[in-house]
Amino acid sequence: MIGEYFRIAVRNLRVRSMRSWLTILGIVIGIFLVISLVSLSEGVKDTVMNELDMMGGNLIMVVPGDISDMMTTLIGGLELEDRDVDAIKRVRGVDAVLEMPWASEMVRHEQKARMSLLYGVSYDSGFSIVREDMGWDVVEGRFPHQGRREIMVGNLVPKDLFPDLQVGDQLTIKGSKFTVTGIMRSLGNREDDLAIPMDLDDFRNITGKREGTPIAIARVAEGYDVETVEQEIRYALEDTRVRGKGEDSPSFSVLSSDAVSDIVGNVMGVLQIAVFAFASISIIVGGIGITNTMYTSVRERTREIGILKAVGAKRKHITSIFLVESGIIGLIGGVGGVVLGVALAKGIELYLGAGGMFYIEAHISLPLILFGLGFSFLVGCVSGLLPARRASRMQPVDALRYE
Amino acid sequence: MSNLLQIEGVWKVYHLGKIDVEVLRGVDLNIKKGEFITVLGPSGSGKSTLLNMMSCLDTPTKGRVVFEGEDVSHMSEDELATVRGKNIGFIFQQFNLLMHLTALENVTIPTVFQGTSRAEREKKATSLLDSVDLLERVDHRPGELSGGEKQRVAIARALVNSPDVIVADEPTGNVDSKTGEKIMNILKDLNKEGKTVIVVTHDEDLVPYADRAIRIKDGQIV
Numbered sequence A: 001m002i003g004e005y006f007r008i009a010v011r012n013l014r015v016r017s018m019r020s021w022l023t024i025l026g027i028v029i030g031i032f033l034v035i036s037l038v039s040l041s042e043g044v045k046d047t048v049m050n051e052l053d054m055m056g057g058n059l060i061m062v063v064p065g066d067i068s069d070m071m072t073t074l075i076g077g078l079e080l081e082d083r084d085v086d087a088i089k090r091v092r093g094v095d096a097v098l099e100m101p102w103a104s105e106m107v108r109h110e111q112k113a114r115m116s117l118l119y120g121v122s123y124d125s126g127f128s129i130v131r132e133d134m135g136w137d138v139v140e141g142r143f144p145h146q147g148r149r150e151i152m153v154g155n156l157v158p159k160d161l162f163p164d165l166q167v168g169d170q171l172t173i174k175g176s177k178f179t180v181t182g183i184m185r186s187l188g189n190r191e192d193d194l195a196i197p198m199d200l201d202d203f204r205n206i207t208g209k210r211e212g213t214p215i216a217i218a219r220v221a222e223g224y225d226v227e228t229v230e231q232e233i234r235y236a237l238e239d240t241r242v243r244g245k246g247e248d249s250p251s252f253s254v255l256s257s258d259a260v261s262d263i264v265g266n267v268m269g270v271l272q273i274a275v276f277a278f279a280s281i282s283i284i285v286g287g288i289g290i291t292n293t294m295y296t297s298v299r300e301r302t303r304e305i306g307i308l309k310a311v312g313a314k315r316k317h318i319t320s321i322f323l324v325e326s327g328i329i330g331l332i333g334g335v336g337g338v339v340l341g342v343a344l345a346k347g348i349e350l351y352l353g354a355g356g357m358f359y360i361e362a363h364i365s366l367p368l369i370l371f372g373l374g375f376s377f378l379v380g381c382v383s384g385l386l387p388a389r390r391a392s393r394m395q396p397v398d399a400l401r402y403e
Numbered sequence B: 001m002s003n004l005l006q007i008e009g010v011w012k013v014y015h016l017g018k019i020d021v022e023v024l025r026g027v028d029l030n031i032k033k034g035e036f037i038t039v040l041g042p043s044g045s046g047k048s049t050l051l052n053m054m055s056c057l058d059t060p061t062k063g064r065v066v067f068e069g070e071d072v073s074h075m076s077e078d079e080l081a082t083v084r085g086k087n088i089g090f091i092f093q094q095f096n097l098l099m100h101l102t103a104l105e106n107v108t109i110p111t112v113f114q115g116t117s118r119a120e121r122e123k124k125a126t127s128l129l130d131s132v133d134l135l136e137r138v139d140h141r142p143g144e145l146s147g148g149e150k151q152r153v154a155i156a157r158a159l160v161n162s163p164d165v166i167v168a169d170e171p172t173g174n175v176d177s178k179t180g181e182k183i184m185n186i187l188k189d190l191n192k193e194g195k196t197v198i199v200v201t202h203d204e205d206l207v208p209y210a211d212r213a214i215r216i217k218d219g220q221i222v
Ligand SMILES: Nc1ncnc2c1ncn2[C@@H]1O[C@H](COP(=O)(O)OP(=O)(O)OP(=O)(O)O)[C@@H](O)[C@H]1O
Pocket: A398, B014, B016, B021, B023, B041, B042, B043, B044, B045, B046, B047, B048, B049, B050, B202
């Protein structure tokens, strides 16, 4: 029986093909948005969370200013002074502290000169944190040694910045020569991969800035509770500023890497829900289109309904015929939307991958695809409910008299 | 012969705004199984309306309609649909075929709602189209058929569920007289096979085919 309704429905959709396709398009767009946006935002979330996961759970990030105002903190040039850093170092349970100032400088290799982002990382104390807890590694050569004017370069530096750069070459930065001992493994985003980390002392000599860092990362020694140490750091910093400099209410943000992950995870989650909600609304708009088309169809086929009823069709038969038809519209729209959505998401993934900008893997999961198909079919059926009801309630005599 | 249909004091009143239109005004009628009946009368006299009552398409405003011993006057729409599907074959003046289905598919339509298997349906429909000389037309759509051919497809459709009763509202109204004759002969043959046939018409020439002519005027039998 369902097979017969299916045949009737397909026949009707073909007869009114232009209108059918336009109605289907309404659903295609909605499902397309859901699939592409959700899979891409899931991909972005994966990438960001992966990067955060590279940071071990025993790290505590310290930035001056209020975290809710992080952008102004970083851009506005608030910095931690040496005495702040020393205070952190003196806290019980802090194993090592990584200071990480940065600056853009002109870097020369043979005849070429390029602006590059330099990081200062103290090779003696900070290195153990970036290597052991933040996943820094070399894919070629070795890590540089302190005091020998050695540096390593980000993964994309030999590709994009200085195409013929090799391990063992020399880079000149503000008149000082450095030997490149290694090329780093990719850190997951273009900006970091184009940067050049160097020893904190060398960095300070070059930039002429004797102290200050916009961010410090403390590692908690084994056997100490991260939260307790976090609290201790907060007290220590307030103490130095209030007693040492007489400030009223110094503000610092002290965050464990888990807390950062939580915050980012929450933000991404909210973003995803918003994306999902908006895309779903467009599917509902598509559903209204189906309802509209089905009402028109019911009116045009009044006589047909009368004939079917005359020859023995009950209400449920008429209802099924129209529901199957609207369900098919929804489902075809869903298939189209899934195909286009997957194509766009994969396209963006390839495009970004080729440009080396930001590595996103479009996260196209089977549940997402099944959701797309199921939801479109459901929207189709629900959209057809009222028109189908109207059709099923027509009186056979009236329907047969309809011109 | 036993009674097929009893119509007792049937009224049909349509309410158009404030005006009541009395289309049937107290009709009494008995039809026996195996009869060939024509219902005659001028346009607007209520022939089609009466046929709707007799064929369980509609229910009376007042009075009783008993079909094969069962009072159908107060049946629900779905119950009436069951009675129609099983017992009554319809032939209309406008043919009323579904335009985008083939002749064969049109003939099978009534069986869909009876849950007959597809193979069985198509076998029955093909043999019926054969019996009305349309075997080579099974895959044609109504648009490709002449009026007479369309009406024969409609006859095949009316027969597909093997009903006891065939009702036809002006079956010759849209075809020429020769084709009309052919159609009436098919109906006559069906009647000989034992089916009750009720034909509504305003054409006096059809009277000779029938066992009995019922004349109606202003909603009453005369
Ligand atoms: N659903 C309806 N609503 C209002 N009036 C109706 C309705 N159906 C029929 N009528 C009226 O009832 C009267 C009889 O209609 P009916 O169709 O039974 O006549 P008829 O004898 O079959 O005429 P014809 O020979 O032209 O087909 C007509 O005046 C018609 O306008």
